[in-house]
Amino acid sequence: xxxxxxxxxxxxxxxxxxxxxxxxxxxxxxxxxxxxxxxxxxxxxxxxxxxxxxxxxxxxxxxxxxxxxxxxxxxxxxxxxxxxxxxxxxxxxxxxxxxxxxxxxxxxxxxxxxxxxxxxxxxxxxxxxxxxxxxxxxxxxxxxxxxxxxxxxxxxxxxxxxxxxxxxxxxxxxxxxxxxxxxxxxxxxxxxxxxxxxxxxxxxxxxxxxxxxxxxxxxxxxxxxxxxxxxxxxxxxxxxxxxxxxxxxxxxxxxxxxxxxxxxxxxxxxxxxxxxxxxxxxxxxxxxxxxxxxxxxxxxxxxxxxxxxxxxxx
Numbered sequence: 001x002x003x004x005x006x007x008x009x010x011x012x013x014x015x016x017x018x019x020x021x022x023x024x025x026x027x028x029x030x031x032x033x034x035x036x037x038x039x040x041x042x043x044x045x046x047x048x049x050x051x052x053x054x055x056x057x058x059x060x061x062x063x064x065x066x067x068x069x070x071x072x073x074x075x076x077x078x079x080x081x082x083x084x085x086x087x088x089x090x091x092x093x094x095x096x097x098x099x100x101x102x103x104x105x106x107x108x109x110x111x112x113x114x115x116x117x118x119x120x121x122x123x124x125x126x127x128x129x130x131x132x133x134x135x136x137x138x139x140x141x142x143x144x145x146x147x148x149x150x151x152x153x154x155x156x157x158x159x160x161x162x163x164x165x166x167x168x169x170x171x172x173x174x175x176x177x178x179x180x181x182x183x184x185x186x187x188x189x190x191x192x193x194x195x196x197x198x199x200x201x202x203x204x205x206x207x208x209x210x211x212x213x214x215x216x217x218x219x220x221x222x223x224x225x226x227x228x229x230x231x232x233x234x235x236x237x238x239x240x241x242x243x244x245x246x247x248x249x250x251x252x253x254x255x256x257x258x259x260x261x262x263x264x265x266x267x268x269x270x271x272x273x274x275x276x277x278x279x280x281x282x283x284x285x286x287x288x289x290x291x292x293x294x295x296x297x298x299x300x301x302x303x304x305x306x307x308x309x310x311x312x313x314x
Contacts, residue, residue: 063098168266265299
């Protein structure tokens, strides 16, 4: 090997190795619009450079206040204002959560909202989101909800129709009931799994619940979804709710809830949760953002439901 090449190689080996890339402070924004309330929130942060390899050593919340935040729909504009939210978990951060709130702000289905944020130090970020349009949900065999009998019908059949403006959907099944506690009837709600499995030699019950899934390709502007809930799982969970109540129980209604999620929120969810494989180690975690000049997500979801009254003595 030539003497010059050896010298260059030796000089390169003497350079200190630093596994950290150069730090660049970045604006991070989170806001999810929904029709479950006429109050919408937004949170904005600055990224931070952890003092070591453990990000939890950073004990100062980098929330940004004093920014100008607006959501625009066609010719109308909604202004977000600064607010503080009580922090439930103060094990790491002691201060309240710095956020922005727009109240009242009721979103419209099928409409596109543009979000602009200008920080006090001159940073600007913008993006837009299209709220999913009108969807519907129904139960094909409601008698199986009111009088479940696995020997007659093994599944409760739920059918949903979701517009093309949605990319993800989630169907959940709840029962509303009252439990007699300390001399009074207390309203409660329990979620029903779609399936109960028995695992292991001890035949341990494992409850499986629906997860956010991709909407199938639409036909004529709507996607048709058929989801099945096991009547056996329904009966099993109702029995467990009775036992947990520890006293008299009155079941009032069954509610099937359809959540329609637009593409930005759906893609963000899948990137965050898509690589949780317990059998492998993946070190690269891809980032998602639909903002210009910022990281984060501006998304939206809407909900539709159908309720079925349960008979007295259910």
